[in-house]
Amino acid sequence: MKPVTEKFRDIALDTLNDSKIQANLNALYEGFHSRRIAAGSATHNWEDLREHGRSIREHTVENLDFYIEILEQAVVANGGNFYLASDADEAANYVVELAKSKNVKTVIKSKSMLSEEMSLNSKLEQNNVEPIETDLGEYIIQLADETPFHIIAPAMHKDRSDVADLFSEKLGAAKSSDVNELAGVARSQLREKFFQADMGVTGANFVVAETGTVALVSNEGNGRMCTSMPKIHVAVTGMEKIVPTMNELSTLLRLLIRSATGQWISSYVTTINGPRSSYDEDGPEEFHLVLVDNGRSKLLSDPELREALLCVRCGACMNACPVYRKVGGHSYGWVYPGPIGAIVSPVLTDLKQAKDLPFASSLCGACHEACPVKINIPRMLLHLRRKLSEGDNDLDTQSSSVFERGFMKGFSKIAGNPLLMGFSVKFLRVILLPFSKNGRLKKLPGYLSGWTEYRTFPIPAKVSFRRLWKLKNR
Amino acid sequence: MKASLFVTCIVDQFYPKIGESTFGILNRLGIEVDFPKGQACCGQPMFNSGYWNDSKPLAKKFLQDFSDSEYIVLPSGSCAAMVSKFYAEILKDEDAALREWEQISPRIFELSDFIFNVLKIDDLNQFVTPNSPSGVLKIAYHQACHALRELNILNQPLTLLGSLSNVELVNFDQEDVCCGFGGTFSVKFPEISGAMLSDKIHALRNSKAEILTSVDSSCLMHIRGGIEKAGDKIKVMHFAEILHDRLG
Numbered sequence: 182m183k184p185v186t187e188k189f190r191d192i193a194l195d196t197l198n199d200s201k202i203q204a205n206l207n208a209l210y211e212g213f214h215s216r217r218i219a220a221g222s223a224t225h226n227w228e229d230l231r232e233h234g235r236s237i238r239e240h241t242v243e244n245l246d247f248y249i250e251i252l253e254q255a256v257v258a259n260g261g262n263f264y265l266a267s268d269a270d271e272a273a274n275y276v277v278e279l280a281k282s283k284n285v286k287t288v289i290k291s292k293s294m295l296s297e298e299m300s301l302n303s304k305l306e307q308n309n310v311e312p313i314e315t316d317l318g319e320y321i322i323q324l325a326d327e328t329p330f331h332i333i334a335p336a337m338h339k340d341r342s343d344v345a346d347l348f349s350e351k352l353g354a355a356k357s358s359d360v361n362e363l364a365g366v367a368r369s370q371l372r373e374k375f376f377q378a379d380m381g382v383t384g385a386n387f388v389v390a391e392t393g394t395v396a397l398v399s400n401e402g403n404g405r406m407c408t409s410m411p412k413i414h415v416a417v418t419g420m421e422k423i424v425p426t427m428n429e430l431s432t433l434l435r436l437l438i439r440s441a442t443g444q445w446i447s448s449y450v451t452t453i454n455g456p457r458s459s460y461d462e463d464g465p466e467e468f469h470l471v472l473v474d475n476g477r478s479k480l481l482s483d484p485e486l487r488e489a490l491l492c493v494r495c496g497a498c499m500n501a502c503p504v505y506r507k508v509g510g511h512s513y514g515w516v517y518p519g520p521i522g523a524i525v526s527p528v529l530t531d532l533k534q535a536k537d538l539p540f541a542s543s544l545c546g547a548c549h550e551a552c553p554v555k556i557n558i559p560r561m562l563l564h565l566r567r568k569l570s571e572g573d574n575d576l577d578t579q580s581s582s583v584f585e586r587g588f589m590k591g592f593s594k595i596a597g598n599p600l601l602m603g604f605s606v607k608f609l610r611v612i613l614l615p616f617s618k619n620g621r622l623k624k625l626p627g628y629l630s631g632w633t634e635y636r637t638f639p640i641p642a643k644v645s646f647r648r649l650w651k652l653k654n655r
Numbered sequence: 656m657k658a659s660l661f662v663t664c665i666v667d668q669f670y671p672k673i674g675e676s677t678f679g680i681l682n683r684l685g686i687e688v689d690f691p692k693g694q695a696c697c698g699q700p701m702f703n704s705g706y707w708n709d710s711k712p713l714a715k716k717f718l719q720d721f722s723d724s725e726y727i728v729l730p731s732g733s734c735a736a737m738v739s740k741f742y743a744e745i746l747k748d749e750d751a752a753l754r755e756w757e758q759i760s761p762r763i764f765e766l767s768d769f770i771f772n773v774l775k776i777d778d779l780n781q782f783v784t785p786n787s788p789s790g791v792l793k794i795a796y797h798q799a800c801h802a803l804r805e806l807n808i809l810n811q812p813l814t815l816l817g818s819l820s821n822v823e824l825v826n827f828d829q830e831d832v833c834c835g836f837g838g839t840f841s842v843k844f845p846e847i848s849g850a851m852l853s854d855k856i857h858a859l860r861n862s863k864a865e866i867l868t869s870v871d872s873s874c875l876m877h878i879r880g881g882i883e884k885a886g887d888k889i890k891v892m893h894f895a896e897i898l899h900d901r902l903g
Contacts, residue, residue, distance in 0.1 A: 190844070193844075193846075193847060194846060197846055197847065197850055210829060210832075503832050503833045503835070503851050504847060504851070507847050507850045507851060508847060540839075540840065540843055540844075541840070541843075541844055541847065542837065542840065543800070543833045543835060543836060543837025543840045543841075543848065543851070544703060544800070544801075544837055544838075544840070545800035545804070545832075545833035545837070546800055546801070546803075546804035546805065547800075547804070547831075547832070547833065549804065550804055560744070563702070563703065563705070563744070565705075566703070566704065566705030567705040567706075567707050568705070569705055570704060570705030570706050571705060571706060571707065571708060581705070585704075586706070589700075589701050589704060589706040589709045590706075590709055592700065592701065592709070593698070593701055593706070593709035593710065593712060593713060596664060596695050596696035596698070596713060597695045597696070597712055597713050597716050598695065599692070599693065599694070599695055602664070602668075602695065602696070606668045621880075621883060623884075628842065629842060631842070631845025631846065631849075632841060632842055632845050633884075634845060634846075634849060635845060635848070635849030635852055635853070635880075635881055635884060636849070636852065636877060636880030636881045636883070636884050637879075637880045637883040637884050638880060639669050639876065639879075639880075641668045641669055642668060642669055642670065642671050644671060645667050645668055645671055646662050646666060646667045646668075646671035646674035646675070647662075647667055647690075647692075649671055649674075649675065650674075650690050
């Protein structure tokens with residue numbers, strides 16, 4: 182997916198002005214967000230589970246090279262094919278070439294954020310292969326020719342009337358306001374495709390190194406269809422999604438599902454160990470696991486940002502984020518929105534182009550609090566801000582203006598000297614006083630004008646605390 | 656017991672009354688309070704904007720100014736988080752300063768945290784004077800983010816406020832959600848920040864609150880600014896001002 186991270190501000194403003202999307206975003210607080218909190222409270226030793234989950238993720242990420250090797254051996258031993266792609270293009274080419282060589286006409290897909298990184302759908306289409314998204318939300322997005330708005334609820338910005346209009350326009354379906362009827366329309370369309378497809382492409386919520394197992398979480402059963410009906414199954418996933426053994430998988434699934442939807446467990450948890458064996462009644466004849474780096478090595482090699490690789494992609498941080506709940510997913514301009522997206526997108530795409538993302542946060546810490554593996558997102562946002570403001574030795578990242586740099590340097594000098602500070606603020610008060618009323622400014626100029634659109638600004642006090650203290654203790 | 660007041664630059668220059676109230680309360684609770692004269696800004700604006708090199712001299716200055724203090728008390732959750740938590744990031748490569756900070760940081764407390772966890776006071780009624788106001792004020796507490804999530808401060812101010820017979824704590828919707836301030840965030844993205852602020856004010860409007868309070872003067876400056884712009888009537892007072900007023 183081509184990043185449009187530089188458009189953050191524009192798309193955010195459009196989203197703020199869209200009352201329908203605002204209502205859907207607002208519902209996240211009482212919805213996913215509150216249900217996650219309830220599921221956590223109802224889970225015995227939830228905090229211990231989070232700590233344990235974190236330690237599993239840390240261990241795996243720190244020993245990733247080792248586990249990738251083990252995983253490869255296991256996949257091959259199960260009769261599958263293993264491919265490590267260094268970037269999204271390599272991964273996409275692998276899948277496209279495979280489809281071409283097997284004369285594949287139709288690919289059914291279950292939800293995969295990584296395939297969004299790869300722009301897999303458009304690349305398949307360019308090669309006359311028809312990709313069909315089978316997750317209902319993804320199917321809606323595909324019909325609308327949009328990108329996912331949320332990593333686990335890709336079409337959450339659309340309400341049922343939007344979907345009815347879309348189904349009517351694209352599929353000729355009768356307009357209905359009934360959710361079950363709308364789902365029925367999609368189901369009947371997709372059912373045909375499940376039978377036709379020659380290849381299934383899925384993501385992987387986790388892959389188990391020891392057994393070569395791909396684990397998929399879904400609520401619609403489409404994941405299971407994609408992995409069992411077509412002759413070929415290809416799973417694509419980020420290289421950080423490995424867990425050592427089945428024991429760790431159970432811990433992480435518990436954390437993932439409860440943090441994502443607040444469900445105790447999802448309707449389906451599918452585990453696939455490779456192609457159909459002689460004693461299997463169904464399943465694909467061919468299995469491919471495509472593990473993708475695509476910039477993850479950059480995160481891995483940066484000790485300050487490595488923590489971002491612990492992410493299990495549950496979406497809890499975006500549901501908890503008051504900024505995401507205003508600007509929505511499209512504003513972030515690439516595959517991963519919200520707080521974790523503000524870390525991952527700049528590093529995996531282009532930090533300078535995505536320079537607004539790390540700054541578009543009030544650093545309230547709700548994401549850190551919500552994360553099932555306790556990723557300290559605010560800390561990493563601060564590190565990215567530092568790279569952008571001061572520059573970075575390894576990366577040509579500085580994007581701050583000379584004015585801002587000068588201002589901060591000057592402010593630091595003044596703020597560190599009480600006499601100078603007192604004098605400067607006094608001076609400021611004298612300038613501002615004629616424009617104020619009852620000690621408040623209703624309009625500020627230039628850079629600060631946005632502030633006073635929504636708030637008044639106080640002018641400095643006549644007598645500072647320091648002065649009062651001095652007078653009292655004279 | 657002695658405590659040094661780190662009044663923070665916003666309180667010093669914009670809200671000196673909060674500083675006076677903080678001093679008054681600590682005094683009432685039997686603390687000998689001093690005010691290290693050299694104190695300046697903690698460096699949070701530069702740190703949060705990515706200018707760590709510009710915040711470093713301020714961190715070192717803080718260590719210098721407060722090295723002898725038995726306790727350091729602040730009327731601000733975010734500044735307290737800055738000096739007691741985030742200095743670790745800024746001083747990471749400065750061995751001597753980092754060691755010094757490690758000595759000082761356990762002695763740094765936000766005001767409500769200090770009263771509750773150091774002085775071990777959970778009932779303030781014993782300090783109420785005969786001339787304290789008898790009418791009951793309906794007060795909403797804003798859960799300032801840095802206080803809440805960096806320093807675990809929620810129970811402290813709520814218990815202390817709730818212990819006063821002339822205070823009634825009232826609830827409002829989405830109490831744990833940020834007001835949208837975030838320092839330079841509100842300047843760089845005033846519309847997003849403004850939308851968050853509008854939600855906060857809307858929730859307060861629908862509550863029974865007469866007064867909004869918190870332990871952070873920056874959040875309060877932001878919310879007060881929004882309330883005034885919107886023409887609402889809810890009054891905004893810092894936690895220290897409320898205690899000072901209610902104890903009489």
